[in-house]
Amino acid sequence: MKITMKKLALALAVAALPFAASAHKGWLEPSKTVLSVGQWITVDAATSTDPFLKDHNAMRLDNLVITAPDGSKVQPENASTGKLRSSFDVQLNQAGTYKVAIVNSGVSARWEEKGQRKSYPPRGQAFTAEGFAKEVPANAEKLAVTESLTQLVTFATAGKPNDTALKPTGVGLELVPLQSITDLYVGEEAKFQFLLDGKPAADVEVEIIADGVRYRSSVDALELKTDKDGKFAIDWKTPGLYWMSASVSDEKATTAPAKQRRTAYTAVVEVLSP
Template identity: 65%
Template sequence: MSHPLLRASLLLSLSLPFAAQAHKAWLEPSKTVLGVNQWVTVDAAASTDPFVKDHNPQRLDSLEITAPDGSRLTPENPVTGKLRSSFDLQLAQAGTYRIALVSNGLSASWEENGQRKMWPPRGQPFSAEGFAKEVPAKADQLKVLASQRRVETFVTAGKPSEGALKPSGVGLELQPISGVNDLYTDEPARFRFLLDGKPVAGLKVELIADGVRYRNAVNEIERTTGADGSFELRWPQPGLYWLSATVVDQQAPAPASERRAVYSATLEVLTP
């Protein structure tokens, strides 16, 4: 009979180390509104403040690029350096593209001979084989956490479209109501958060504008979703914004007893 933890972990794909979640993960496109056949370059990293390249790159093995017609695309010129990863994408189709890092995994902690053990070790990724080998099925004070993470940005060539924005129904997701690449400082924007495809009420949402390095304060913008999972934003200035939200609940597959669903997105606000 196979290891019970292995059976569960085989249902989960590769995940970044959970320690990395202490930093803000982000994707930064060179532009979000372009013409058909133009190119966009995207940086991917994690840092103390959004868009400041001072910590770690994001690995691109969990990258998903969805074209306006719903098909999956492969990035060009992918590279990972010391502080960031980057790739290029040609927008051959008209419409809106979803660019996302999507990962799921397990982490565990337990007591062994009076010492606290953790897996995966800091700085190492989740793997089903490693989880089954290193985490005892029965251990003192064993706690297993399931993690779901989605880091996104959106770019549009020509006229916006909705084909790539269809929710997957897994984990925490952002659903645009008033658009995602036609955001302007003089217009309010509405979004909805979904958890496993259903609106999530009472969720705290945080936004941070680019340029924290040059301000005396972070100046976070905070919102809370309503009964239908929606919230409204008015933009104080043009530029890039990092949006994030987190849900912790007990809706986790065995052997996990708790789930942590993390979402972040980069949005660009323009001057009308």
Template identity: 45%
Template sequence: MKPNLKWAAVALAVCLPLSAEAHRAWMLPSATVLSGEDPWITVDAAVSNDLFYFEHFPLRLQGIGDTEAVPAGSPPGARPRPAARLSVLAPDGSEVQPQNGSLGRYRSTFDLHLTQKGTYKLAVANAGLFASYKENGQTRRWMGSAADFAKQVPADAEELKVSQTNTRMEVFVTSGSPSETVLEPTGQGLELRPETHPNDLFAGEAAEFVFLLDGKPAAGVEVSVIPGGIRYRDQLGEMNLTTDAAGKVSITWPNPGMYWLEAETRTTAGVTAPASERRASYSATLEVLAP
């Protein structure tokens, strides 16, 4: 497995309660650029191999459908892991609630009523520890908070390897004119600071994005950009970029459509025991319009 795929798998596993392997997790909005007095969007959230198809598991989000139920398709005896927390920020920075949530076999779905003009941000962020170890010869994985680590992971676990993880998944949607308030970074984990507004992307034009780790520009971050519609072509069409010294990448969109962007970085800087390294990942679904 390619190293960056492996990290994707791990990062996603942390974020995604049910996927242990290298699937992609994403949210897909019905529209990202809206006009009119009373716009709504509907959003699908899923974990899948191909973009953007519903084929593996729903992305389980708190408050969206019955997340207490054991998901269909789970191995026998599986218990649902905690659902991830979705936060939706309105243009004024306040948090708003999704509506009409439902959890299906392959996807979660919810609606958002865009009552303010400007840019909304949908985010699913997680921070915690990821551990892998052997117990009775079996490889075990664990993920959770630092507080639970000592309680839940055997102190004498063999081949114990612990990472400190941050994951963040985002979607941007604009009603009327784009605004900047929700683009303000939180200063935790790997984040996108757009120089080109994420709802102002056009085929054939370059977009500039800066990646921040804990609020500071992050050099050498690997960024992958994949157009949706994978099922109907032979090549993945992935663009691979690396952030420069200022944390910046420039992406020229070849075609209009929905894209999935993923960035990841690992470091040993600032890592505290029991973790021996740190992994941070960021992903976003971006819509590129025809000029």
């Protein structure tokens, strides 16, 4: 019985590895976002039922990209991955705003064979055209090939903010802050704009969750929608970390044989008391 339980637990753990479980939310938790030059930040990264709760799985750091204020890439220090969260340190040696991002992109296929759901590639493996040709039957039923492009980002500024690291790439869904991303204060309305492939993304639903879910009786997610210019505004009520997320599904896949595309952008920002 004991062994069975162990096996079961192991099977569950494997099944729940990252990239899985869309019900879980990915998050980054920076120790601070407003610092002087030369300071260190430490960042936790995980997926969990609600942002900042360490109750599910560590985030893989393979696709961690840290961009310095001059646009160059910085390597994390002391990166480690535990059961419930990964963590790493970054020294802010340049004046300006750093972008810390987990960038995932890939293609996946789902189909049915004799009533059974199939998928390719297997978890943790990369999509290849050869693998796809080999694994997916030419006449697969209900075949859906989806390209996914997701970014999970947070920011920290040493000294005076700048926006070199924040420049949109023009690919997928991206957030543009209309004030400094590290100048967010209670009592000051903050404005943002979502871009889809570099153009204003209208009518996109944005979910916003404040830190401290564990200590209130409900998640209290704020749900907003971008206007015709892709913009939305938030009037912060309490200081703390906020998780903001949006996604768009369309037919604009760029990698064959994918037809559908899902692009998501999640940002963690810090709101201070004035």
